[in-house]
Amino acid sequence: MGFLLMENGLTALARLGLADAVHALGTVADEAVVFDRFGRELLRRSFQPHLGMERAALVDLLERTVGPRIINYGQTFERLRYEESAQLRSDREDDRGQARADAALFDDGSTFEADLFIGADGRRSRVRECVCPGHSTGNAVVAELISSLDAPELAAELGTTLLRFRDPDCALGVSMMPTGRGRVVWYITHDREAWDVTDDLAGRRYIAALVADWPHPIPTLLESTDFATSYIWRTADMDPLPYSTRGNVALVGDAAHPLLPFSTQGVNSALVDAVTLADALDDLADGRDSARALSAWSTRRRHVTSAYLEYGRERARVFLDPELRGHDPPFPESVGRRDLQDLAPRACR
Template structure:
């Protein structure tokens, strides 16, 4: 097997590296950020994603760092129960915990941090380091996120648009609050739509919370941590007491304001010897809760085809043919969930779960 360069050491890049490790395929990861990026956000992983994750991370170890959610409960903003539904092995875990677990199987010598990779318009399929030298690899797996620089350089006519939803995401460590919450997924909704507050219990003392905003109705003009805290307290002042309590007692040093983008139309998943996985191939609206699962399935499928087929273009073609139809289903579902979010509660579909299933 030829040497592979993996661009991006996030979830999809580290997942790809883990599958390459299983087959003892030579690779190196290049990441433009520093090693520790602890922005406070996390993931919901449905059962299907967990089945793939178990192939590369021990199940007992996973359970020490996250939590299976038993039930989804939808509330009005003042705490009236609107709907309840049992969840089938949906796992909640913080981003930094999952990154650390995925990185444990990767030798430090195989990851270079603070290195920005660019594509060479003059040399098709070639990637360059910041010093201008070319990367020594026959295959490049690109996992540099939803706003991938390399994807944009290869598909110059692509159109990315801002989604009418932004998220503020944070993690709070507070055992007293955590003890008051069951192992559930709680989500509070404003009656007029376009504003929610979600709570996921990660462990006996840690909670992930996030707020979704219709960014045309709720504009955050200044994004400092203190401003976000002040803004959140103002917006959620009259909600169920649990919501402002969590906002008030949170530490905002790693709070994350997420502006969401999507591709107007999916690009091909590969070009020449360059292939895309995860958000770099197909940005998904966060309502789908399928980002990690899709990254896991992309990496598994691509590795299997690279092992099975000697012809690189055939392997890439098989990978795209398998993965693209499912991704298009999640994109469609994500837009449906977004449209529901923007509507007043009395116009929304009942019992809708913020997870896309194919």
């Protein structure tokens, strides 16, 4: 429904010439304030400006930027077709480099031929199954009930602050952030093993009732929220892929590395993947071997996204165990710097 664009995601969008456009659509966040469920302030911290934004606004902007007739909707990708000589025989490095797909096959019987394929098909990626067979995601213990609503007064009250409340004794928290144009996204993070409900109206209301007597503005949010359009997100965890390219096929975003929400890196890393992959493809235009260029890109990205994965896992552990509270791991700054370095316009590297 909405997310925080961090420095790496914003830099990737700037590389696409979209810095002003995203700032016009989102809203700056530069401070986090955390209270306990009784309204006692636990933490106040300023940070480098991020941007809260609605998912629909970003998708719409990207779609308009790409232009008409590039995106086809309504077709489901099923599998890749491989050249006769390069059927997937094993995971041996040689075969990985050699295996060349020549077409993508869709559920309506259509075929799309190309020299290169990029799997950007999210957490339950089918392209991943072609690149790294058998490597799939598992459900993580943390879930979030997420809602988005028009709340201009609350958005104005929040200003540039991300507001959080947490129960000191169990794995339950409420967070909210403005996402631009008077809208606010808010979510109740909880331990799915403690409160395992189905994602329907009754399940969503049950989770919301857990925080009904928490401080302002939570009761107001509960009153204004349409739970029919809310959503319980069961987060996913997946060990890093041994490789995210195979021959002329590459994976980006959640297809390559679903990240836990605690990392705040899902969208941001997907954007960095896209821009750095485009740079790697420029190398192909310079005549370099495609499988090698993709493989080098994948190794570099794996280093960064694996660090974000570990950071998210560590923060999830702290959230789940009240005894660990106050021991949040620091953001992996050196990896973040490397991410930004990789995004520098090529002439400046």
